[in-house]
Amino acid sequence: MHEKSIELLNRAVADELAAVHQYMFFHFHLDDQGYDLLSGLFKRTAIQEMGHVEILAERILFLKGEVIMKASGDVAPVHDVDKMLDIARKMEEESARSYNLWANECSANADAVTKKIFEQLVGDEEGHFDQYDVELDKVTKFGDRYLALQSIERSKNLAASSAPVE
Numbered sequence: 001m002h003e004k005s006i007e008l009l010n011r012a013v014a015d016e017l018a019a020v021h022q023y024m025f026f027h028f029h030l031d032d033q034g035y036d037l038l039s040g041l042f043k044r045t046a047i048q049e050m051g052h053v054e055i056l057a058e059r060i061l062f063l064k065g066e067v068i069m070k071a072s073g074d075v076a077p078v079h080d081v082d083k084m085l086d087i088a089r090k091m092e093e094e095s096a097r098s099y100n101l102w103a104n105e106c107s108a109n110a111d112a113v114t115k116k117i118f119e120q121l122v123g124d125e126e127g128h129f130d131q132y133d134v135e136l137d138k139v140t141k142f143g144d145r146y147l148a149l150q151s152i153e154r155s156k157n158l159a160a161s162s163a164p165v166e
Contacts, residue, residue: 005114006065008102012121013056014072015098019049019091025075026084034151038081038135042088045128052121059117081147085136092129096122 023046030039057067078084103118138146 002063002065002109002111002114004109005106005111006060006063008105008118009056009060009063009065009114010068011072012095012099012102012118013053013060013067014070015095016049016052016056017069017071018073019095020046020053021071021075022091023049023088025077026088029079030081030084033147035081035147036153037150038085041131041135042084045088045131048124048128052124055117055121059114063114082136082139085132085139088132089129089136092125092132096125096129099125 023042027039027042027046030042060067076087078087099118099122103115103122106112106115106118
């Protein structure tokens with residue numbers, strides 16, 4: 001009865017897992033470069049995406065389906081900050097678009113609860129899109145100066161935390 005909902009939920013699980021992997025890759029590399037603000041943004045978003053996987057999986061199991069834990073794509077080995085943010089924006093925009101369509105499909109198949117889950121995810125994904133869009137605007141506007149400020153701030157914090165207490 002709910003085969004289509006289970007199929008769509010598993011597609012969403014795959015996309016969310018791909019996002020988790022990609023965003024953690026970005027987090028690791030940005031952290032390594034000392035870009036704490038951007039690194040933290042990707043880490044927090046990855047954790048939120050993991051929460052989405054949990055919500056989706058719980059619904060699949062409720063519908064007596066099997067959760068397929070396979071990411072929809074491989075991690076893109078991108079190291080350029082502008083490209084990272086652009087990729088993230090595109091991923092979030094595509095997720096919001098897909099979830100909107102899938103909410104409508106679930107509605108047409110008389111599955112109001114799954115429809116509601118997809119609608120809630122649309123709001124989350126649009127919020128993520130906005131965060132990445134704002135950061136990309138900052139990087140575009142201020143360039144290396146914006147990134148340098150993040151790196152300098154980390155150095156100051158590290159120096160302050162290792163200073164001897166008097």
